[in-house]
Amino acid sequence: MQGYGLTESGGGGAVMVTPEESRRHGSVGRLSENMEAKIVDPVTGEALPPGQKGELWLRGPTVMNGYVGDDKATAETLDSEGWLKTGDLCYFDSEGFLYIVDRLKELIKYKAYQVPPAELEHLLLSHPEIADAAVIPYPDEEAGQIPMAFVVRNPGSNIGEAQVIGFMAKQVAPYKKGSSKIDLSMIF
Helix, strand or coil: CCEEEEHHHCEEEEECCCCCHHHCCCEEEEECCCCEEEEECCCCCCECCCCCCEEEEEECCCCCCCCCCCHHHHHHHECCCCCEEEEEEEEECCCCEEEEEEEHHHCEEECCEEECHHHHHHHHHCCCCEEEEEEEEEEECCCEEEEEEEEEECCCCCCCHHHHHHHHHCCCCHHHHCCCEEEEECCC
C-alpha cells in the first residue's frame, strides 16, 4: 500500500486502492477523491502535461487555510485560488498515477539546471558493487553547485571513483553529472 499526503493537505493527496494499483512500481497512487492536482513548472508557473516533471499543487476541501500567525509562510505556500504548493517535484503518468521525484528545496542548482539528487542516488544504487549512496550539493565557484556522491561499496568490492563516474556518465545528461565528486566509503 502506497500513498502520499501532507499535513497541509489534511492527509491523503494520492492513494493506491486496489491490488492492481499497488503493482505500479514507484507510484504513490492516484489522486484522492475530492482533490484536484496539477503539475506546475517551478520557473514559469505554467501547468504541465502528463509525463512532465514539475511542482505538485493540490486543491481540495481538506487543504489548510493557512499557517496560524505566519502570513508570510501562508502566502508562499497557498496561491490566491487555494492551490497548495507542495514543494515536491512530481509527475503524473498518462493513466493518472502520481510519481514523486524529489523535493524542490533539495535540488542541486548546477549552472542553469536543477538536478534531483534522488534520481542520481537511484542510478548509483543500480550498480551491483554499490551498497548505498547519498548525493548532496557541493559548492562550486563556476557552476554554483555540483553533485557530490557519497558511495558505500559492497563488501569485497574495489570499485573506484573513476569507475563510478564512468558508470554515471553513460546514464545521465552532462548537466546531471557536472564535474562530480565521489567519496567512496567502506562500511563493515
